[in-house]
Amino acid sequence: MLWTPQHQFHPDPFEKEAELEVVIREVKATLFGENRIYVDVKKLIGERGKTQNIPDGYLLDFSSPKRPVLYLVEVELAKHDPLRHIAQQLLNFFLSFKSTPQRMKQILTEHLLKNPEAMRQCEDYALKNGFRNLDYLLEQMIYSEQAFNCLVIIDELEDELESILHSSLGFPVETLTVQRYQSEQGGVVYQFEPFLYDLSSQSATTVPDKGNTPAIDPAEIDTVVVPAREDGFQETFLGENRWYAIRIHSSMLPKIRYIATYRVAPVSAITHVAEVSKIEPWKDTGKYVLDFKESAKAMTPIPLVPGGRIMAPQAPRYTSFARLQKAKSLDEVF
Structure with missing residues (x-):
């Protein structure tokens, strides 16, 4: 239930995927x-006579000035046996994508030509960040070795499927x-966490950034910062030389080289950092x-600033090791 002084909102499950797709367009x-473009188009990809599929959409991610990312989007409902269906669907996307990358480029180009605002955003990004033109920008997103990425949008995500x-x-x-939730009066609200919200420089702020700390470029991320209570810090971070069980974005896994710990009050500071040797799934969670x-090695404490821009971390946050080494306070880490 979601509660306000005026209304109570109860779960209103989606009956069809089309209903969820309408909501995605409404709240996109x-x-x-603001640095991403949702391409709401369904067209066949893949080589004729071989694996062919129709993704539900595409997401152009321009949050990094250095590495624009393309996501193929799959929209699903949990009641449709997603464990078997989604995994197979994504594998088929992979085969179709790799066999006909030129088809991907054609689909995106045709969409952008019909959408002047999206075209302008792409061209502005290309010009600002050193990509020669739109054609070259799309090729960098489609033909690179790490080009294939997926985004699954679903109404309920169980641990086994997530794993x-x-x-x-x-x-x-x-x-x-x-x-989706609905009140007896017919009001509707949607509950979601925005895409890669915890990578945003504003996702844990108390006051607006005055421009003194530039946002971290997702392409430069190599460090995860985890909050720790004193007993867990002593027993696990220092005692076992490991840390578990933490959520890490799938797209962040290949990037992580270091882990730092923010020790909660009364320490209220990042005090130790360690180089990561391996990352493995934690059970089926x-x-x-x-x-x-x-x-882990002790470092000069990086304290929380009372009333500062960054609040005390309550979940893993991402940064770069270079930024961590230079930071004098938590406001300069994220």
Whole structure:
């Protein structure tokens, strides 16, 4: 239930995928963020006579000035046996994508030509970040070795499905859950966490950034910062040279080289960092365990600033090791 002083909102499950697709179009600006373009088009990809599929859409992610990312989007309902269906569907997407990358480029180009605002955003991004033109920008997103990425939007995500999608398919799969609630008066609200929300420089702020700390480029991320209570810090982070069970975005897994710990009050500071030797799934939870190459090293404490821009981390946050080394306070880490 969602409760306000005026109304009570109860779960109103989607009956058809088309209903969820309508909601995605309605909330796309908030769901995906201002630096991303949702391409709401369904067209066949793949080689004739071989594996062919129709993705539900595409997401152009321009949040990194250095590495634009293309996601193939699959919209599903949990009641449709997603464990078997989604995994197979994404594998088929992979085969279709790799066999006909030129088809992907054609689909995206045709869509952009029909949507002047999306075209302008792409051209502005290309010009600002050193991509010669739209054609070259799309080629960088489609033909690179790490070009294939998926986004699954679903109404309910169970741990087993999340574990399989995030760690068993061999390519990055991000997930979003969107749920609908309705009041007796007919009012409707949607519950979701925006795409890669915890990568945003504004996702844990108390006051607007004055421009003193530039947003972290997702392409430069190599460090995850985890909050820890004193007993867990002593027993696990220092005692076992590992940390578990934490959620890490699928697209972040290949990037993580270091883990730092933010020790909660009364310490209220990042105090130790360790180099990561391996990352493995933690049971069937959709979470991970990070093993260290060697014991964590103490560093000059990076304190929380009371009333500052960044609030005390309540979940894993991402940054770069270079930024971590230079930071004097938490406001300069994220």
